[in-house]
Amino acid sequence: MPRKASRRSKSIFSSTSVKLSLQYGALYGALSAIVLFFAYEVARYEVEEWVSDDLQNRLVEIKSLYEKEGLSSLRDTISILSKFHGESHNLYLLKDQSGQVLAGNIAGVPFAPDSRDTRLVTRDQIIGLTVYDPEMQAYWFHAMEMDGNVVFIGTSDHLSFEVIEAIGMALAIGGIALLITGLIAGVLVGKRTEIRLRRISAALDKVSDGAIQTRVKVSDADKSDMGKIGRNINATLMQVEALIEMQKQISTDIAHDLRTPVQHLRQSLEGMQSGLHNRQVTSDDLEGIIAQVDEINAVFSALLRISQLESEQRKTHFRSCDLKALVEDVVDVYQAVAEEEQKTIKNLCIGSDFVVSGDKHLLTQLFANLLENAITHCPAGTLIDVSLIETDSGIRLCVQDNGPGIPADQYDKVLRRFYRLERSRTSSGNGLGLSLVAVIAKLHGARLELGDADPGLAVCVQFSEEPVTADL
């Protein structure tokens, strides 16, 4: 199958789940990048703020020293501080009113002393920076005026740069790790779904190739959507398989149950043909032939009626129908027939409202079929009890006899078309009566129940409380 081969050879990226998880991964990555960028910016701002505060605090301390102890003390302090510059990490400069350098480890900075801001100054812009550390590329500077003298202090941005770099690195690594974990998780989850989808798809492929008995592997405990879909598909397949099985059964039955009488007919005709020379064909011969044709036609009609009813076209003709009157009328008709066969029909009604929505002709046929079954399949002396009872769950019509009954394991089978119990093979009937009863009941939304009347058979039609609404 080239169709299937191409389906299986598709790359991993074409599978729905992987595509989806990649899409989500990309979106997740973009959002993370934005978040991380803002986190980085906030961190940088905080570090700079901290550096600036530090410089200002130190200047405030120096200023208070000056106010207490005067210029000479200030000059001495700056001189001492200038010596502890920490490998040119800290820079100091004290200038007097005339701009003369009084103390410090640098000669000048390129900005006005009255500035209140912390400024970033590159190393090249600083005059007289002698101690040289290539890592110190730029300095944060702050200046403060003290009675015309100006104190500049600076600190290299090396530390803050390192901190910011570390934060940035941490965020970046964290972000990438998150992204990768997210993608892997996504692909794995997707893969699971993918595998289950594949399973369903593979099962359906098999079904489309004719293996209707194939089922999707799914456990009953699986409550996920995929599990539900799998179970639904299995249920559908089961229904379809049952229908196909039924169709096959019908074809076989038709072949058997119609070909056999056609064969009998043919034999009768051939017998008459070959006997023509010896004797006259009698009217009885021909009547027998016509009876055989009628029997074949009856089976055909019953089959057609069943299939017509199965397509549920008849609800359009549903009317209000009084089951009590119907049952009494039909019992009245069959009482005489039963008496001829030494059987008795008893009729019991409990309740007041027996009106159902239905087709009177079909319901008559349903009830008549049940009575006829009891009359034809039970021995003389049988009592046939008909009961029509208004129950909480709807009207219940039962036909019960004390005849031989049906084994419980045959209940389902006797509803099948053409199915006949071994002992009734020789009696009249075509094995379609109960099938017809079943479809008529179903059409009326009623349930057909077979049960043991101990002894005998009880067949009940349980109409539902909900009226069957007519199809519009």
Add this chain to the structure above:
Amino acid sequence: MKILIVEDDSEIADFIAKGFEQDGHLVSQVGNGKDGFLLALDNDFDVMVVDRMLPGLDGTSLVRAVRGAGNKTPILFLSALDGIDDRVQGLEAGADDYLVKPFAFSELSARISALLRRPPLQAEQTKMVVGDLEVDLIRHRVMREGQLINLQPKEFRLLEYFVRNTGRVLTRTMLLENVWDFHFDPHTNVVETHISRLRNKVDKPFETPLIHTVRGAGYSLHA
């Protein structure tokens, strides 16, 4: 009687025509709906037998057209469609009876006779007499040779259908449909049993039987 047969299957049409001619009727035969319509309007037929499925104008449309033209000739539908819906549709179109293929000629003949001489029901006709049998349709009283015959309501209905169709052949199917409203073929001898019971009351105690079996066709009530 003049009978029009509209049927495209010539074998069936010939079979019916031959049967009616043997019974002494005058038969016209056409194979399509349009000709059937024209013929029906130009001639005064006593009854029409129309196939449901015809080339061109189909049976249902033909019956509607005929009725639409004000023609009240009794019409019997022949059809291979035997759903009750099909029957209802056929009768709604204006046909008077409906017969499903395959059918026995005796069935068709009996139904045609019932259509042909359907007497206009006179409201005042409440008492019917067949030989020495008197049936009071209002009081549901049956007398024969001055004796009162006690009938169950169902038995009376059967007898009533017979007396209303005195002299006609009534088939099993006609009895099932018209007396008991059974539109299916029972597997038990419902008809035979009830006829037998009616005979026991109406015929048996008396010298001459009134209910006759018509072999291969059905039953007939006549003196």
